[in-house]
Amino acid sequence: MTKKITKEGLYIHIPFCQYICSYCSFCKVFYSKNFVLRYLKSLEIELKKYDSFSFKSIYIGGGTPTSLSLDELTNLFNMIKPYQVKDSYITIESNPDITLDKIKLLKELGVKRVSLGVQTFNQKYLKLIERESSYSKIKELIAAFNDQGINNINIDLIYGFNGQTLDELIEDLKLFASLNVQHISTYCLEVSPSSKLYNQGYEALNEDDEALFYKTIVDYLAKAGFYRYEISNFALHGYESKHNLIYWNNLEYGGVGLGASSYIDKIRYTNTKSLTKYLNNQFDDYKEIVTNDIEKFYEVMLSLRLEHGLDLKKYQNKFHEDFLIAKEDVLRPLINNNELIIEDGYLRLNKDNFFIIDFYLRKLLF
Amino acid sequence: MRKYDLKHIRNFSIIAHIDHGKSTLADRILELTGTITKREMKDQILDSMDLERERGITIKLNAVSLNYHAKNGEDYLFNLIDTPGHVDFSYEVSRSLAACEGALLVVDATQGVEAQTLANVYLAIDNNLEIVPVINKVDLPSADFAKTCSEIEEIIGIPCDEAVPVSAKTGLNVDKVLEEIVDKIPSPKGDVNNPLQALIFDSFYDSYRGVVALITVKEGTLSVGDHIKMMSNGYTYEVTELGIRRPAEEKVDTLYAGEVGYVAASIKEIGHVMPGDTITSIEHEATLPLDGYRKMNPMVYSGVYPCDSKKYQDLKDALEKLSLNDASLYFEPETSQALGFGFRCGFLGLLHMDVIQERLEREYNIDLILTAPSVIYHVYLTNGEMIELDNPSKMPDMNYVLRIEEPIVLASIITPKEYIGPIMTLSQERRGIYVDMEYLDDVRVKLTYKLPLSEIVYNFFDKLKSYSKGYASFDYELDGYIESKLVKMDILLNGNPIDALSIIVYKDFAYNRGLQIVRKLKDLIPRQQFEVPVQASIGGKIIARADIKAVRKDVLAKCYGGDISRKKKLLEKQKEGKKRLKAVGNVEVPQEAFMSVLSFNDDEE
Numbered sequence A: 001m002t003k004k005i006t007k008e009g010l011y012i013h014i015p016f017c018q019y020i021c022s023y024c025s026f027c028k029v030f031y032s033k034n035f036v037l038r039y040l041k042s043l044e045i046e047l048k049k050y051d052s053f054s055f056k057s058i059y060i061g062g063g064t065p066t067s068l069s070l071d072e073l074t075n076l077f078n079m080i081k082p083y084q085v086k087d088s089y090i091t092i093e094s095n096p097d098i099t100l101d102k103i104k105l106l107k108e109l110g111v112k113r114v115s116l117g118v119q120t121f122n123q124k125y126l127k128l129i130e131r132e133s134s135y136s137k138i139k140e141l142i143a144a145f146n147d148q149g150i151n152n153i154n155i156d157l158i159y160g161f162n163g164q165t166l167d168e169l170i171e172d173l174k175l176f177a178s179l180n181v182q183h184i185s186t187y188c189l190e191v192s193p194s195s196k197l198y199n200q201g202y203e204a205l206n207e208d209d210e211a212l213f214y215k216t217i218v219d220y221l222a223k224a225g226f227y228r229y230e231i232s233n234f235a236l237h238g239y240e241s242k243h244n245l246i247y248w249n250n251l252e253y254g255g256v257g258l259g260a261s262s263y264i265d266k267i268r269y270t271n272t273k274s275l276t277k278y279l280n281n282q283f284d285d286y287k288e289i290v291t292n293d294i295e296k297f298y299e300v301m302l303s304l305r306l307e308h309g310l311d312l313k314k315y316q317n318k319f320h321e322d323f324l325i326a327k328e329d330v331l332r333p334l335i336n337n338n339e340l341i342i343e344d345g346y347l348r349l350n351k352d353n354f355f356i357i358d359f360y361l362r363k364l365l366f
Numbered sequence B: 001m002r003k004y005d006l007k008h009i010r011n012f013s014i015i016a017h018i019d020h021g022k023s024t025l026a027d028r029i030l031e032l033t034g035t036i037t038k039r040e041m042k043d044q045i046l047d048s049m050d051l052e053r054e055r056g057i058t059i060k061l062n063a064v065s066l067n068y069h070a071k072n073g074e075d076y077l078f079n080l081i082d083t084p085g086h087v088d089f090s091y092e093v094s095r096s097l098a099a100c101e102g103a104l105l106v107v108d109a110t111q112g113v114e115a116q117t118l119a120n121v122y123l124a125i126d127n128n129l130e131i132v133p134v135i136n137k138v139d140l141p142s143a144d145f146a147k148t149c150s151e152i153e154e155i156i157g158i159p160c161d162e163a164v165p166v167s168a169k170t171g172l173n174v175d176k177v178l179e180e181i182v183d184k185i186p187s188p189k190g191d192v193n194n195p196l197q198a199l200i201f202d203s204f205y206d207s208y209r210g211v212v213a214l215i216t217v218k219e220g221t222l223s224v225g226d227h228i229k230m231m232s233n234g235y236t237y238e239v240t241e242l243g244i245r246r247p248a249e250e251k252v253d254t255l256y257a258g259e260v261g262y263v264a265a266s267i268k269e270i271g272h273v274m275p276g277d278t279i280t281s282i283e284h285e286a287t288l289p290l291d292g293y294r295k296m297n298p299m300v301y302s303g304v305y306p307c308d309s310k311k312y313q314d315l316k317d318a319l320e321k322l323s324l325n326d327a328s329l330y331f332e333p334e335t336s337q338a339l340g341f342g343f344r345c346g347f348l349g350l351l352h353m354d355v356i357q358e359r360l361e362r363e364y365n366i367d368l369i370l371t372a373p374s375v376i377y378h379v380y381l382t383n384g385e386m387i388e389l390d391n392p393s394k395m396p397d398m399n400y401v402l403r404i405e406e407p408i409v410l411a412s413i414i415t416p417k418e419y420i421g422p423i424m425t426l427s428q429e430r431r432g433i434y435v436d437m438e439y440l441d442d443v444r445v446k447l448t449y450k451l452p453l454s455e456i457v458y459n460f461f462d463k464l465k466s467y468s469k470g471y472a473s474f475d476y477e478l479d480g481y482i483e484s485k486l487v488k489m490d491i492l493l494n495g496n497p498i499d500a501l502s503i504i505v506y507k508d509f510a511y512n513r514g515l516q517i518v519r520k521l522k523d524l525i526p527r528q529q530f531e532v533p534v535q536a537s538i539g540g541k542i543i544a545r546a547d548i549k550a551v552r553k554d555v556l557a558k559c560y561g562g563d564i565s566r567k568k569k570l571l572e573k574q575k576e577g578k579k580r581l582k583a584v585g586n587v588e589v590p591q592e593a594f595m596s597v598l599s600f601n602d603d604e605e
Helices: A033-050 A070-083 A100-109 A123-128 A135-147 A166-178 A207-223 A242-248 A275-279 A292-303 A312-319 A328-336 A351-365 B022-032 B050-055 B087-098 B115-126 B145-156 B174-184 B309-324 B350-363 B417-429 B460-467 B507-524 B564-579 B591-596
Strands: A005-014 A053-062 A084-094 A111-119 A152-159 A183-188 A227-230 A233-235 A253-256 A261-264 A267-271 A284-289 A340-343 A346-349 B009-016 B062-069 B075-082 B102-108 B130-136 B197-206 B210-219 B221-223 B227-230 B236-238 B241-245 B249-252 B254-256 B260-264 B278-281 B300-306 B330-336 B340-347 B368-370 B377-381 B386-389 B401-416 B433-439 B444-452 B473-483 B486-493 B503-506 B532-538 B541-548 B581-584 B587-590
Touching: A005 A033, A005 A070, A005 A242, A005 A261, A033 A070, A033 A253, A033 A275, A053 A070, A053 A242, A053 A253, A070 A084, A070 A100, A084 A100, A084 A242, A100 A111, A100 A135, A111 A135, A135 A152, A152 A166, A152 A207, A166 A207, A183 A207, A207 A227, A207 A351, A242 A292, A253 A267, A261 B564, A267 B564, A292 A312, A292 A351, A292 B564, A328 A340, A328 A351, A346 A351, A351 B564, B009 B022, B009 B115, B009 B130, B009 B174, B022 B062, B022 B075, B022 B102, B022 B174, B062 B174, B062 B241, B062 B260, B075 B174, B087 B197, B102 B115, B102 B145, B102 B174, B115 B130, B115 B145, B115 B401, B115 B473, B130 B145, B130 B174, B197 B309, B210 B221, B210 B254, B241 B254, B300 B309, B300 B330, B300 B350, B309 B330, B309 B340, B309 B350, B340 B350, B350 B368, B368 B591, B401 B417, B417 B433, B417 B444, B417 B460, B460 B473, B486 B507, B503 B507, B507 B532, B507 B541, B507 B591, B564 B581, B587 B591
Parallel strands: A005 A053, A005 A253, A053 A084, A084 A111, A111 A152, A152 A183, B009 B075, B009 B102, B102 B130
Antiparallel strands: A183 A233, A227 A233, A253 A261, A261 A267, A267 A284, A340 A346, B062 B075, B197 B210, B197 B278, B210 B260, B221 B254, B227 B236, B227 B278, B241 B249, B241 B260, B300 B340, B300 B368, B330 B340, B377 B386, B377 B401, B401 B444, B401 B473, B433 B444, B486 B503, B486 B532, B532 B541, B581 B587
16 A cells, blocks of 8 residues: 555535524535435545545534434544544534433544534523523533543634623623633624525624624633634634644645535635535535635635734745735735734734724735 | 619608607517518517616617518618607707608507607607607507597697507507508608718727718718718718618618618728718718707716726727717716716716716726716806806815806606696705696696706606606706806815715705715715714815714634635625725725715605
């Protein structure tokens, strides 16, 4: 067997869910034994395109990957075994209703990090997004993972419900920060056209309150030891998401499954979002050749989302161009105005401007 | 087979109010003469611009030649020139009428005679055309043939005993209309042996052939290879192609007196071909040109600027091309502090302005910013001078202004009597002065008002339609200038006066208008990086203010499963959206904002 080339990451999408949350706009379908069987077969075929690679980080997302049965999960993990390096870092997304035998299985299968879709503890908003959960249940669940030796846990927080008050948000933050977790991802509720909420005519919160809530989150979590390393990601030091950093650092990753994306050998693919097509092994849907200029675009777009910003020296080495000189006209006034900051060889956003990052991206990228 | 003696040629146009079925009738005639088979038939073939089909209006006139085998056994050549029906386009009508000897007057039997019909019939009568009345839509249950006939006789004064009841939709009696054309409309006069006189009534640009002129040959003959001269400017050319349109082009070697066709002569310079000009031949030169057209003057002026300043030259080229077959479009270069380089354009009315804007954006792919339309004010200065002001921002300091006069129009509104009340209210709100009220029959009334032109350029017609449930029709003519209490109102964004937003307002309305405008702008202008005050001021005194908030959120959602291409696409889409915004100083202003200064109180909720 020839030696495999090591790549940074592999994303695997499992679209199945036992129930569908009202805000969800991703690729998801109701769990069905028959479809899972066929899906895993297609997944196995798609994986073959990576036969010459092995991946340092593997992220299994969804949908709800833990909606698969014990057998199906085992089957899935056997499939990805050939694509792992000796000690691949495996993350899986889990719902709060996961059973103890599945937790034990995940540990056996080599999972090192779990991402839990908590979203909120406010019963009013849980009902709205059609999820069930409670603080005590989540606390027990985290303890159960810890008992099995899985000690790197992320929880998701959603804010920006219509009518949500600052007090309600702070109550959530207090509960989130008190849990034994190492990472918190935050999402401002988006009413996307492919979600159930959209079809119900739901309107999200207003722009001013969303901005206020975001600032509140950043300040509150910082006090609790979770520092912002990316616009919407907060972690204890040393617990940043390795997998997501692959994206933000503009590195290569594979992607398999419904709607999954990949970036390998200067080509970005996005898979079909049609389950029918996928089950017929028609996988990719969108293809983008990443030219030198497009790569520059991504480098800036992605790295400015990070707290530390764009590594100017890395940029210079990669593109043989000084970003500060190339964009001097646009940069100078923004830097003079303290909207962008150059520090320790990095160009970054002023900390107060993360919620309006796209304004700066449009200025710098077009 | 196309050589006809003059006796077998009929040049005619169709006059009708908008929606009375003129284009449908034209289609039936094309079908019936076999010019177009049913299979080839798109609805309303003569309305060839997308815009025309979408809006259901005819803007450009269009000529087509057809053969007709009449009941008397002889073959005739019909040249049909379609005409627009909207109040803004009477210039187009006057051009097509000058090329004809007769006109079909189409009146909707369910609606009766409308104000615009009157205006166009009078134009036709002025041009000595034979009028053939055609009563359309007689298939509809609400049609009243007899009443419509008596209206035409009473109001217009044309005998209707032989008027043809037709349904252009079903085709009923359209054959009779064809016979009427043969019997009633005179053949063109003119002599093939006389020196050449050909009237240019339209033209368009073709990148292969250069300028193509649509002409009617009034005297003499014109052949390929002839050397021709434009009589107004003396430019000479050699004819490279002649033809007629059926409606597909069909090349011919010669056009004879009485015929309608097109001529190409490798003319590269758009400005050399003027609608209304006469073409003669160098070999057989006429001494005098034909009577020109009734030249229409623009009524409203607006600044037209490219959103992207790099497109200035493209805009110039496009305006030149459009003015080629739209002599009523006037433009000259202008500079605005806020908008950069652009043009001050003159239009016949708001619909005309709309159409030009849409054609520039669609056919020439130039995103535009138009400033609020303005009429021409006469500004009398203390030094005895008078300036004609077509751009509010150019208003001199009021210390040097003695008085300002504004144009007024005499407007006739024909309406069913139950809407008299609301229409009078509307006219009074727009500073109208009542002149006359006349009962046309026991149902319909003709109201005459003197109105400031500035009060009708914006949405008066729309309001009239909504106040009368669509029944009232409207026409106007310029009626001189009167002195008025007018002031210039400036709009400030972030403390800076924006020249492109200045307007002239009636003094007593100024305070309310200022308030409405700043509120409207606050809603229209998207949030900016910083808070932006919007102020209205008169003579340096702020009379109204509203604040645009700073943007607080401008961030794309997290990407899932690493779909980063999508994020790039979204950014690109956002950027595309921003292109429609014009950076004025450091404030990004959408196109509609410049027009919004015209909003009236009834636009408020």
